[in-house]
Amino acid sequence: MVLFVSKSLAPLALIATCSSVLAASSNCVELLIPVTAHANNTKFNTVRVDSNVDAVEFTLSRDRWDALTIAEISEGNIAVGGDFEISGHFCIPSTPRNGQNTLLIASHGVGFTKGLWDPTYRPDDLSFVKAALAQGYAVLAYDRLGAGLSSLPDAYDYLQVPLQGEVLRALTERALNGTIVTASERTGGSSSITDYTAQNVVHVGHSYGSIVTNWFLARYGSLSAGAILTGFLIDNQFANLKVEIADLSYAPEHNPALFANRTSGYLAFGSITAFQADSFKKETLDPNVLTYWDENIQSSLGVGEVLTLGTGVGDVVANFTGPLQIFVGENDFAFCAGQCTGIFDLTQLHGLYPNVKDLNVYLQPQTGHVVQLSLNATAGYQVIFGFLSKNGL
Numbered sequence: 001m002v003l004f005v006s007k008s009l010a011p012l013a014l015i016a017t018c019s020s021v022l023a024a025s026s027n028c029v030e031l032l033i034p035v036t037a038h039a040n041n042t043k044f045n046t047v048r049v050d051s052n053v054d055a056v057e058f059t060l061s062r063d064r065w066d067a068l069t070i071a072e073i074s075e076g077n078i079a080v081g082g083d084f085e086i087s088g089h090f091c092i093p094s095t096p097r098n099g100q101n102t103l104l105i106a107s108h109g110v111g112f113t114k115g116l117w118d119p120t121y122r123p124d125d126l127s128f129v130k131a132a133l134a135q136g137y138a139v140l141a142y143d144r145l146g147a148g149l150s151s152l153p154d155a156y157d158y159l160q161v162p163l164q165g166e167v168l169r170a171l172t173e174r175a176l177n178g179t180i181v182t183a184s185e186r187t188g189g190s191s192s193i194t195d196y197t198a199q200n201v202v203h204v205g206h207s208y209g210s211i212v213t214n215w216f217l218a219r220y221g222s223l224s225a226g227a228i229l230t231g232f233l234i235d236n237q238f239a240n241l242k243v244e245i246a247d248l249s250y251a252p253e254h255n256p257a258l259f260a261n262r263t264s265g266y267l268a269f270g271s272i273t274a275f276q277a278d279s280f281k282k283e284t285l286d287p288n289v290l291t292y293w294d295e296n297i298q299s300s301l302g303v304g305e306v307l308t309l310g311t312g313v314g315d316v317v318a319n320f321t322g323p324l325q326i327f328v329g330e331n332d333f334a335f336c337a338g339q340c341t342g343i344f345d346l347t348q349l350h351g352l353y354p355n356v357k358d359l360n361v362y363l364q365p366q367t368g369h370v371v372q373l374s375l376n377a378t379a380g381y382q383v384i385f386g387f388l389s390k391n392g393l
């Protein structure tokens with residue numbers, strides 16, 4: 001069944017790839033960006049995951065280990081960090097919006113590469129990058145640590161929210177101080193992009209990438225001119241997040257070809273079915289997207305990411321004064337248990353983001369967790385750009 005679907009999709013995907021390479025090649029460059037990042041992560045009391053059997057045990061035991069960690073948190077800090085390489089897909093518009101270099105830095109969720117933001121399948125309907133360029137924004141979509149072509153550090157101690165947030169800080173500083181292109185190794189794309197300095201950086205996240213962005217805003221809010229958190233909502237259902245639905249497996253055993261260089265603690269979604277359950281509402285799902293993800297833009301996640309899903313969520317974000325939009329599928333399963341209407345409290349949100357210039361929660365109709373790959377995505381992007389525009393960005 002899966003084989004049949006993938007065979008029938010192959011020619012389609014190939015055609016889409018060719019046309020989008022033509023369309024985008026003149027204004028995108030692939031970068032390996034050097035970053036130095038250090039953070040205080042948490043030493044978790046967790047068993048190792050070295051097989052699919054261990055991965056199931058880990059999922060089922062997660063609550064128990066979380067409880068242990070909370071009890072021991074004061075002695076659980078661990079200093080981590082070093083030099084890393086971050087793989088970036090960097091695109092600039094032909095005409096900058098408002099004559100300004102406004103850069104959107106996009107952080108993906110678990111189970112993805114940066115390709116989430118610029119799929120070659122149905123780019124006119126799904127690509128956030130393409131839609132943003134048309135509006136005059138530059139975009140840096142990057143593989144977070146432990147995903148795609150970026151560095152693959154220890155999956156327990158390193159792949160956690162604080163270190164990922166420090167990487168986002170380093171990328172932001174490089175964009176603002178003009179070294180994002182000049183300090184990087186180019187691995188493909190346009191040779192005409194040789195230098196870039198952002199005047200404003202807007203931070204855009206999806207899911208775990210939104211959790212990381214939220215942590216970053218709480219500490220380094222002054223580096224951000226605006227933020228869009230997609231696949232994210234602080235509500236009365238988030239604590240019930242059902243990790244079981246991802247059917248987590250051990251990455252190198254699940255897909256030996258793709259994940260041969262992953263080591264202990266690296267996980268992957270267990271199946272296309274599990275990915276669907278976590279990500280989509282049928283009304284806005286093109287089933288070919290599932291195969292496209294499987295073959296082109298899926299990646300690994302770490303045990304440490306699963307254990308830090310709540311890190312910083314609900315912290316008061318006092319130093320961020322830009323506009324903030326929370327853009328979530330009305331039927332997001334991960335954050336809303338399938339129905340976001342009526343489960344969040346705007347007064348509470350204003351308390352958590354006391355100094356934002358503008359706060360908006362937008363529910364994208366009939367859409368699940370992965371708004372970027374759902375039908376009607378581009379209409380949603382216009383809502384996001386309208387919000388930024390209203391706030392002068």
Ligand SMILES: *[C@@H]1O[C@H](CO)[C@@H](O)[C@H](O)[C@H]1NC(C)=O
Pocket residue numbers: 038039040
């Ligand atoms: C880690 O915590 C220590 C003690 O609070 C602090 O001095 C240090 O600056 C922190 N390191 C980082 C990278 O945040």
Ligand SMILES: *[C@@H]1O[C@H](CO)[C@@H](O)[C@H](O)[C@H]1NC(C)=O
Pocket residue numbers: 148149150151152257258260261
């Ligand atoms: C891991 O392996 C993949 C697939 O072979 C490769 O593309 C990637 O560059 C490797 N990553 C690292 C950090 O070596």
Ligand SMILES: *[C@@H]1O[C@H](CO)[C@@H](O)[C@H](O)[C@H]1NC(C)=O
Pocket residue numbers: 169170171173174177179
């Ligand atoms: C730019 O920012 C990066 C990341 O913080 C830093 O490593 C680098 O030294 C800075 N370069 C300049 C020229 O300020």
Ligand SMILES: *[C@@H]1O[C@H](CO)[C@@H](O)[C@H](O)[C@H]1NC(C)=O
Pocket residue numbers: 218219220318319
């Ligand atoms: C917010 O900014 C103020 C002034 O720059 C600083 O003293 C404070 O530590 C910052 N708060 C956080 C949570 O970083």
Ligand SMILES: *[C@@H]1O[C@H](CO)[C@@H](O)[C@H](O)[C@H]1NC(C)=O
Pocket residue numbers: 363364365366376379380383
């Ligand atoms: C598509 O998205 C836009 C923007 O959120 C929304 O106004 C419109 O109602 C959506 N269309 C459908 C059919 O849900």
